[in-house]
Amino acid sequence: MTLTQHIWLPLVAATALATSMAAAQDTTLSYMMWDPEQLEAERAAIAEFEASNPGVTVEALAMPPEDYWPRLSALAAAGDLPDVFAMSSGFVQSWAEAGNLADLTGLITDEQLAQYYDSAASVGVIGDARVAFPQNWVAPVMYYNIDMFDAAGVEHPQADWTWDDFLAAAQALTVDEDEDGTPEQYGMWLYGRYSHIEPWIFRNGGRLLNDDMTALDPSPEAVNALEFLTSLVNEHGVAPAPAEMEGIRQQDVFPLGMAAMWVDGSWNIANVRDIAGDSFQWGIAQVPVGPDATEETARAYAWADMLAIATNSEQPDLAWDFIQHMVGEGRTASDFLGGKIPAFQAIAESEAWLEADMQPANKGLLLEIGTQPVETGFSRDWSAWRGYAASGSGGMNGELDEVFNGRSELDEAIENFVAYGNDVLTR
Amino acid sequence: MTPAWRRYAPALIFLLPALVGLAVFRLVPILWSFVLSFYDWQIFDQPSFTGLDNYIHILTSPVSGQVLRNTAVFALIYVPGSIALSLVLASVLNNALRSSAFFRSALFLPYITSTVAVTLAWKWIFSTRFGLLNNALAALGIDAAPAWLADPTYALPAVAIVSIWKDVGFYMILLLAGLQTIDPTYYEAARIDGARVVRRFFRITVPLLSRSLFFVLIIAMVRSTQTFEITYALTEGGPNRSSTTLAYFIYENAFIHFQMGYAAALAYILCFLLGLLTLVNFYFRRRWVHE
Numbered sequence: 001m002t003l004t005q006h007i008w009l010p011l012v013a014a015t016a017l018a019t020s021m022a023a024a025q026d027t028t029l030s031y032m033m034w035d036p037e038q039l040e041a042e043r044a045a046i047a048e049f050e051a052s053n054p055g056v057t058v059e060a061l062a063m064p065p066e067d068y069w070p071r072l073s074a075l076a077a078a079g080d081l082p083d084v085f086a087m088s089s090g091f092v093q094s095w096a097e098a099g100n101l102a103d104l105t106g107l108i109t110d111e112q113l114a115q116y117y118d119s120a121a122s123v124g125v126i127g128d129a130r131v132a133f134p135q136n137w138v139a140p141v142m143y144y145n146i147d148m149f150d151a152a153g154v155e156h157p158q159a160d161w162t163w164d165d166f167l168a169a170a171q172a173l174t175v176d177e178d179e180d181g182t183p184e185q186y187g188m189w190l191y192g193r194y195s196h197i198e199p200w201i202f203r204n205g206g207r208l209l210n211d212d213m214t215a216l217d218p219s220p221e222a223v224n225a226l227e228f229l230t231s232l233v234n235e236h237g238v239a240p241a242p243a244e245m246e247g248i249r250q251q252d253v254f255p256l257g258m259a260a261m262w263v264d265g266s267w268n269i270a271n272v273r274d275i276a277g278d279s280f281q282w283g284i285a286q287v288p289v290g291p292d293a294t295e296e297t298a299r300a301y302a303w304a305d306m307l308a309i310a311t312n313s314e315q316p317d318l319a320w321d322f323i324q325h326m327v328g329e330g331r332t333a334s335d336f337l338g339g340k341i342p343a344f345q346a347i348a349e350s351e352a353w354l355e356a357d358m359q360p361a362n363k364g365l366l367l368e369i370g371t372q373p374v375e376t377g378f379s380r381d382w383s384a385w386r387g388y389a390a391s392g393s394g395g396m397n398g399e400l401d402e403v404f405n406g407r408s409e410l411d412e413a414i415e416n417f418v419a420y421g422n423d424v425l426t427r
Numbered sequence: 428m429t430p431a432w433r434r435y436a437p438a439l440i441f442l443l444p445a446l447v448g449l450a451v452f453r454l455v456p457i458l459w460s461f462v463l464s465f466y467d468w469q470i471f472d473q474p475s476f477t478g479l480d481n482y483i484h485i486l487t488s489p490v491s492g493q494v495l496r497n498t499a500v501f502a503l504i505y506v507p508g509s510i511a512l513s514l515v516l517a518s519v520l521n522n523a524l525r526s527s528a529f530f531r532s533a534l535f536l537p538y539i540t541s542t543v544a545v546t547l548a549w550k551w552i553f554s555t556r557f558g559l560l561n562n563a564l565a566a567l568g569i570d571a572a573p574a575w576l577a578d579p580t581y582a583l584p585a586v587a588i589v590s591i592w593k594d595v596g597f598y599m600i601l602l603l604a605g606l607q608t609i610d611p612t613y614y615e616a617a618r619i620d621g622a623r624v625v626r627r628f629f630r631i632t633v634p635l636l637s638r639s640l641f642f643v644l645i646i647a648m649v650r651s652t653q654t655f656e657i658t659y660a661l662t663e664g665g666p667n668r669s670s671t672t673l674a675y676f677i678y679e680n681a682f683i684h685f686q687m688g689y690a691a692a693l694a695y696i697l698c699f700l701l702g703l704l705t706l707v708n709f710y711f712r713r714r715w716v717h718e
Contacts, residue, residue: 095471
């Protein structure tokens with residue numbers, strides 16, 4: 001044995017021993033989600049989890065949704081999913097059917113479950129199994145410009161508003177000062193986007209899909225809602241044609257003061273605050289219940305952002321502990337940005353989350369939605385038939401925009417998007 | 428070791444890393460995607476064999492038909508438009524050497540600028556109410572200007588125009604290099620013989636530039652079927668799919684809807700059409716390209 005071997009062999013052996021001891025003690029839990037900004041907000045909660053679980057390191061990774069889903073899918077194909085990952089209401093069914101999500105059914109007691117909004121918690125139940133657990137939920141609401149309402153002498157939106165009340169307000173709030181035929185201020189802003197349209201359909205007791213969510217079959221209530229929305233643009237002129245707003249980010253139309261009312265997701269609260277600042281007072285209201293709905297059939301539109309455990313996770317118990325920490329008391333109100341509503345009721349109802357000193361002053365209205373019967377509207381291949389994200393120009397979205405732009409009749413558009421949607425769903 | 432093997436072994440060893448990279452990251456995915464085109468696969472689930480279903484659906488679906496038509500229309504605007512414009516610009520710059528360095532750089536600049544950044548600027552130019560173009564038209568008394576990006580008649584041409592503007596500098600440089608290989612004595616002789624500018628252009632420039640033109644034609648045709656970023660940032664394929672071309676449709680199916688088998692079949696149809704067009708071009712090459 002040479003001198004070098006005398007020195008190196010004990011060193012190598014000692015290093016190997018130290019490494020194996022460390023490996024026995026240290027555990028790495030991988031966690032992946034789709035919002036880098038949100039992950040920064042979660043860092044403190046993650047550090048707290050690590051501190052209360054000595055030897056556990058959480059390897060957290062976030063990327064925007066357009067990168068997240070392809071990456072997560074590739075990891076699933078490689079059998080290398082992270083232990084815990086964010087799961088959307090839109091994909092949970094497909095991912096559960098593919099067998100990628102661990103069954104969490106027996107891990108949570110009814111007592112624990114009662115601490116969460118049922119409407120959010122129920123989204124993660126596919127068939128008989130709970131495959132994902134909600135972290136927060138979101139819901140479309142009606143944003144309204146208080147200054148414009150007051151200037152026009154119109155009563156603010158009320159919980160018992162009918163669609164006629166809404167239309168009368170929208171007419172009063174549409175202002176064409178120079179009478180050139182193009183209002184400087186519209187009463188309402190909408191286009192074919194899911195979060196602009198479906199709230200009206202569900203609040204009218206309507207459905208787009210059949211009972212088992214396998215085919216597009218718009219109910220008469222849904223068609224009536226679409227007719228009403230079409231009339232806002234093409235008959236009453238209280239909302240602009242989408243073509244008129246081309247070039248302006250859709251989420252900026254309301255905060256820029258171009259429309260007095262707008263229905264879109266609660267997550268836009270952050271953007272309205274950023275763009276509008278203190279330039280005007282604004283609030284949120286529930287979308288008016290439609291004339292065809294009853295108390296039993298009117299539903300709110302809401303869905304949850306959830307966490308799931310990979311079926312092939314080697315440490316499901318630790319992963320569940322982490323989920324419990326991340327969806328419950330381990331979090332603070334400041335972790336939930338803008339209009340993201342914590343699924344854990346105690347945080348959602350806290351003064352810190354309600355932000356009474358900020359606009360909208362009535363943020364608590366969102367919590368009422370969580371106690372109502374809700375519809376998520378998602379099905380398999382939803383993004384394709386609905387026309388979502390980079391596919392937003394197609395499907396139902398594209399066809400409805402043609403109607404609002406005056407280039408197509410509603411009947412024809414419905415026929416087209418139903419045919420296309422059913423082709424997608426049966427492919 | 429045979430003498431031949433001894434001769435080629437060092438070269439192969441040096442080439443091995445590149446060959447392995449090419450095989451692993453190019454050839455295998457290309458072949459694997461062909462296999463995938465016969466499957467229904469969402470990446471995160473188990474693939475299921477569907478035979479020719481993906482191909483049959485693409486060839487019979489009205490949406491795929493519309494997308495193929497859009498791709499053809501886009502190519503018919505983009506290919507002749509970019510070649511004609513780059514040829515004109517290259518000729519002008521070739522004859523104005525003193526100031527051409529500045530203009531060469533200026534015209535090449537869009538090609539190397541971030542596509543998304545310049546496309547967002549174009550989106551503002553084309554904006555219906557607040558866009559530069561429509562406000563300029565209004566200043567000229569044209570009040571009924573179209574919604575360029577929200578009207579099915581104009582959206583695809585608008586995407587093609589921005590694409591031409593973006594790429595023309597690249598083609599211009601290729602043609603300029605070709606022009607500078609033409610011996611000036613041909614032009615002097617033609618001038619002495621009394622040939623005018625147009626005649627000199629078609630009788631000397633075009634024939635002697637034909638090899639460069641052929642190369643640009645092939646490149647432009649391939650690029651015309653690959654338009655993605657500009658479509659994504661400008662129209663997202665809208666309104667109502669009127670500017671969705673095949674490359675964009677492949678992206679949608681692969682990475683929005685996760686229909687990887689369907690997207691692979693679309694990609695192979697694109698590959699087949701491009702291959703066919705290239706073969707046609709090579710066939711006609713003999714008739715107009717001077718070797």
